[in-house]
Amino acid sequence: MATVNMMTSGFSPAMAVPQMHGMGFEGMDTEVSTGTTIMATEFDGGVIIGADSRTTTGAYIANRVTDKLTKVTDYIYCCRSGSAADTQAVADIVKYHNDFHRMEMGEQPLVKTVAHMFKQLCYDYRDQLTAGIIVAGWDKRNGGQVYSIPISGMLQKMPFCTGGSGSTYIYGFVDSQFKPKMTKEESLQFVSKAVSLAINRDGSSGGIIRLAAISKDGVERFTLTGDQLPKFYEDS
Amino acid sequence: MSILSYNGAAIMAMKGKNCVAIAADRRFGIQAQTVSMDFDKVFEMGPNLFIGLPGLATDVQTVLARLKFRLNMYELRENRRIKPKTFMSMVSNLLYERRFGPYFVEPVIAGLDPKSGEPYIASMDLIGCPMETNDFVVSGTCSEQMYGMCESLWEPDLAPDDLFETISQALMNAFDRDAVSGWGAVVYIIEKDKVTKRMLKTRQD
Numbered sequence: 001m002a003t004v005n006m007m008t009s010g011f012s013p014a015m016a017v018p019q020m021h022g023m024g025f026e027g028m029d030t031e032v033s034t035g036t037t038i039m040a041t042e043f044d045g046g047v048i049i050g051a052d053s054r055t056t057t058g059a060y061i062a063n064r065v066t067d068k069l070t071k072v073t074d075y076i077y078c079c080r081s082g083s084a085a086d087t088q089a090v091a092d093i094v095k096y097h098n099d100f101h102r103m104e105m106g107e108q109p110l111v112k113t114v115a116h117m118f119k120q121l122c123y124d125y126r127d128q129l130t131a132g133i134i135v136a137g138w139d140k141r142n143g144g145q146v147y148s149i150p151i152s153g154m155l156q157k158m159p160f161c162t163g164g165s166g167s168t169y170i171y172g173f174v175d176s177q178f179k180p181k182m183t184k185e186e187s188l189q190f191v192s193k194a195v196s197l198a199i200n201r202d203g204s205s206g207g208i209i210r211l212a213a214i215s216k217d218g219v220e221r222f223t224l225t226g227d228q229l230p231k232f233y234e235d236s
Numbered sequence: 237m238s239i240l241s242y243n244g245a246a247i248m249a250m251k252g253k254n255c256v257a258i259a260a261d262r263r264f265g266i267q268a269q270t271v272s273m274d275f276d277k278v279f280e281m282g283p284n285l286f287i288g289l290p291g292l293a294t295d296v297q298t299v300l301a302r303l304k305f306r307l308n309m310y311e312l313r314e315n316r317r318i319k320p321k322t323f324m325s326m327v328s329n330l331l332y333e334r335r336f337g338p339y340f341v342e343p344v345i346a347g348l349d350p351k352s353g354e355p356y357i358a359s360m361d362l363i364g365c366p367m368e369t370n371d372f373v374v375s376g377t378c379s380e381q382m383y384g385m386c387e388s389l390w391e392p393d394l395a396p397d398d399l400f401e402t403i404s405q406a407l408m409n410a411f412d413r414d415a416v417s418g419w420g421a422v423v424y425i426i427e428k429d430k431v432t433k434r435m436l437k438t439r440q441d
Contacts, residue, residue, distance in 0.1 A: 203415040
């Protein structure tokens with residue numbers, strides 16, 4: 001009988017419930033993952049963020065209407081990819097730090113500040129976490145900004161960014177279609193087409209497309225379901 | 237990574253009143269990546285006899301080729317069409333010959349007896365253990381989801397058009413909860429004098 005050591009980084013539910021392992025309960029020893037497609041882009045006046053809505057445990061789709069666009073402050077959101085538990089935990093901690101920061105400073109934090117808080121957690125605990133996060137938002141000093149924090153905790157400010165398992169299928173598309181200073185409408189089209197293409201090819205991405213536009217006027221959320229998803233060539 | 241879920245597939249067959257239906261998804265993928273959406277997994281073995289082959293794609297193609305050869309030899313020697321039950325035994329034998337290094341396919345068979353027109357469905361595991369049922373059979377990466385859907389939706393003596401609706405809904409809602417199957421579906425309704433093949437419009441995710 002294996003003793004369960006809660007401190008090891010390789011903890012999986014199967015160790016705690018030995019009789020579940022390998023008896024048809026395949027979902028018990030694979031982590032819940034937002035194998036996913038996430039994206040953020042600057043536009044003239046703010047940022048657009050977008051994501052698919054699929055969460056998988058192995059090949060089973062545990063949630064087909066997930067919300068991967070998580071609010072951190074009124075003007076700053078993060079897009080989560082990787083382990084669902086890890087990214088939710090990190091986002092909760094950063095949200096807590098920011099509530100505190102806002103009370104101390106009396107004003108909304110800078111996007112750069114929030115991005116650095118995410119980076120510090122993702123870097124310091126890099127051996128225990130599987131988290132790929134995109135931080136995007138608006139502040140009055142620098143307008144719309146996008147910060148990418150991939151798996152091991154580096155931080156990079158970029159005009160636009162994609163992430164998650166589905167992003168590999170759309171590098172060519174986003175590199176060819178991005179233009180600086182697009183309008184809000186053009187950016188929404190850009191993000192929804194890119195996520196739709198990734199969903200089409202990536203098994204770990206799917207469901208509906210969730211979008212949000214963040215600007216000085218706050219956050220506006222959109223959902224694209226079923227036939228509203230952009231369509232491309234299909235031969236049947 | 238399980239070998240049987242490397243490519244991903246969802247196939248089921250159902251019995252109706254004097255008819256059978258067999259349906260499959262159309263995805264060919266390599267783990268999470270979808271490579272094509274027009275990969276056939278259901279094959280005609282006789283005018284009223286079909287086999288569905290989910291599992292490792294290379295073995296789907298090899299088993300099909302070897303089975304077709306054996307079937308052709310049978311028809312040349314016997315000078316008649318094979319009965320579905322005999323065909324099931326042929327498939328079972330082919331798979332058990334490889335008991336200790338198996339083909340990674342778990343076939344589903346659906347057909348009508350050539351003389352009496354009686355419906356027949358069966359499935360088997362990768363080493364050829366057959367299972368004949370009177371309602372439905374399922375096989376693939378989302379088999380648990382398919383069992384749930386079939387158990388809820390199937391009822392006995394469905395007419396061909398109702399059987400089409402039932403099998404379509406059961407298959408689609410099952411593979412919509414599986415990350416490695418879907419991307420299109422094909423449904424065959426097999427009656428005594430005609431076979432209708434229909435493509436379903438499905439979510440492409």
